[in-house]
Amino acid sequence: MPDQDTASDAAxxxxxxxxxxxxxxxxxxxxxxxxxxxILVSQFAVxxxxxxxxxxxxxxxxxxxxxxxxxxxxxxxxxxxxHHLIRLAPNPRDGRSKCVWITDQGREFRQAAIxxxxxxxxxxxxxxxxxxxxxxxxxxxxxxxxMDLQRDG
Amino acid sequence: MPDQDTASDAAxxxxxxxxxxxxxxxxxxxxxxxxxxxILVSQFAVxxxxxxxxxxxxxxxxxxxxxxxxxxxxxxxxxxxxHHLIRLAPNPRDGRSKCVWITDQGREFRQAAIxxxxxxxxxxxxxxxxxxxxxxxxxxxxxxxxMDLQRDG
DNA sequence: GCGTTATGGTGCGATATCGTACTGTATGAT
DNA sequence: ATCATACAGTACGATATCGCACCATAACGC
Numbered sequence: 001m002p003d004q005d006t007a008s009d010a011a012x013x014x015x016x017x018x019x020x021x022x023x024x025x026x027x028x029x030x031x032x033x034x035x036x037x038x039i040l041v042s043q044f045a046v047x048x049x050x051x052x053x054x055x056x057x058x059x060x061x062x063x064x065x066x067x068x069x070x071x072x073x074x075x076x077x078x079x080x081x082x083h084h085l086i087r088l089a090p091n092p093r094d095g096r097s098k099c100v101w102i103t104d105q106g107r108e109f110r111q112a113a114i115x116x117x118x119x120x121x122x123x124x125x126x127x128x129x130x131x132x133x134x135x136x137x138x139x140x141x142x143x144x145x146x147m148d149l150q151r152d153g
Numbered sequence: 154m155p156d157q158d159t160a161s162d163a164a165x166x167x168x169x170x171x172x173x174x175x176x177x178x179x180x181x182x183x184x185x186x187x188x189x190x191x192i193l194v195s196q197f198a199v200x201x202x203x204x205x206x207x208x209x210x211x212x213x214x215x216x217x218x219x220x221x222x223x224x225x226x227x228x229x230x231x232x233x234x235x236h237h238l239i240r241l242a243p244n245p246r247d248g249r250s251k252c253v254w255i256t257d258q259g260r261e262f263r264q265a266a267i268x269x270x271x272x273x274x275x276x277x278x279x280x281x282x283x284x285x286x287x288x289x290x291x292x293x294x295x296x297x298x299x300m301d302l303q304r305d306g
Numbered sequence: 307g308c309g310t311t312a313t314g315g316t317g318c319g320a321t322a323t324c325g326t327a328c329t330g331t332a333t334g335a336t
Numbered sequence: 337a338t339c340a341t342a343c344a345g346t347a348c349g350a351t352a353t354c355g356c357a358c359c360a361t362a363a364c365g366c
Contacts, residue, residue: 009283010274014267016286017180018205019293021198024177026300027170029220040352045174052171060314067182072353074316079352096314096361114167120303121163127299130162133169136289140172146280147179150273193322213344225323227346232322249331249344 034116039083039109043076047085047110050102055086058097067151085109187269192236192262196229200238200263203255208239211250220304238262 028041035044046062053065063073077100080086085106091097102110181194188197199215206218216226230253233239238259244250255263 009278010267010271012283012286012290013274013277014270016290016293017176017184018201019290019297020173020177020180023170023293023297023300024173025220026297026304027173029304030300031170042352048171058314067178069354070315071317071355075352075354091314094314094362096359098315114163117167118163121166123303124166124299125162127303128296130165132292132296133165136292137165137169137172139285139289140169140176143281143285144172144176144179146277147176147183150276150280151179151182195322211344222324223345224325224347228322244344247332247344251345 030120031117034120035113039079039113043079044110044113046073046076046080047102047106050086050100051107051110055102056099058091058094059100060097062100080106083109183273184270187273188266192232192266196232197263197266199226199229199233200255200259203239203253204260204263208255209252211244211247212253213250215253233259236262 031044032041035041045066049062049065059073059077060070062077063070066073077086077088081088084103087101087103089099089101091099184197185194188194198219202215202218212226212230213223215230216223219226230239230241234241237256240254240256242252242254244252
């Protein structure tokens with residue numbers, strides 16, 4: 001009964017994404033409580049991406065990576081630049097475009113923000129066995145990759 | 154070396170939540186593309202909660218469930234009521250408060266929205282083995298519960 | 307080269323989210 | 337009963353997010 005199967009698949013995806021959304025909300029709230037006023041999780045996420053993945057890319061690359069409209073990314077970058085956490089340089093390869101570079105201050109800010117979360121993570125580790133994350137992480141990464149491919153192609 | 158351990162725990166939580174955030178973004182984008190204009194994921198999520206968990210509760214209960222400020226929830230409820238997807242009734246137990254009830258139209262809307270996602274889920278199921286979700290779901294739910302408890306207590 | 311189309315970024319207006327302050331009702335102490 | 341305090345919801349202003357229109361440059365066809 002393939003109809004039954006696809007219905008069941010859909011229900012499982014829906015339930016799963018619903019749960020992911022809740023965990024995201026809770027983690028965001030936890031994180032935002034530690035960030036200094038004026039910097040939001042969305043903006044920190046950009047900073048984090050520049051360190052974890054690569055800086056020097058264009059605003060549009062970042063917008064695509066985060067699945068947000070380019071106007072939203074422009075705004076986030078303006079805020080980060082105002083705080084001297086990134087630097088926007090002209091793109092030598094394309095006169096229409098720019099390159100986004102993280103500053104030393106930006107790296108320090110990211111590091112400090114991550115460290116400020118340590119108490120929260122410690123408290124959570126006392127409630128939840130961290131080893132369980134190791135099982136889920138590669139599966140989540142694989143899921144993300146496939147969703148990315150589906151989006152693009 | 155307990156310091157090393159807690160640092161490693163923190164790094165694992167951070168990496169994991171980062172991945173959760175990415176999956177959430179991708180799933181939201183996928184979902185929002187199927188919702189009719191005028192209804193956002195945040196508003197649909199409220200509707201979904203009313204069916205999955207319970208309706209008849211107060212706006213503040215919902216705000217706490219979603220970890221959003223009560224003013225944000227007020228706004229979402231106004232939008233949903235404007236579309237006749239919910240009904241706001243006075244709370245017979247408390248003159249300051251209200252009760253949120255989903256309408257028949259709201260239930261139909263939710264069902265139709267979920268069904269509109271079926272093609273996306275089918276395509277994704279062809280790329281990603283759905284059974285892997287079943288392993289992660291209970292762990293995610295457990296993590297969410299512990300994060301909730303940490304937040305409250 | 308020149309014109310057409312495509313693309314990166316921004317300006318602008320609309321809605322969403324959030325913090326603060328306020329209103330009205332409930333709760334509790336006396 | 338009266339008063340002080342706590343609490344649910346709203347009003348309002350600030351920022352975030354988003355869609356649409358526009359500008360400047362790039363890419364392409366000829």
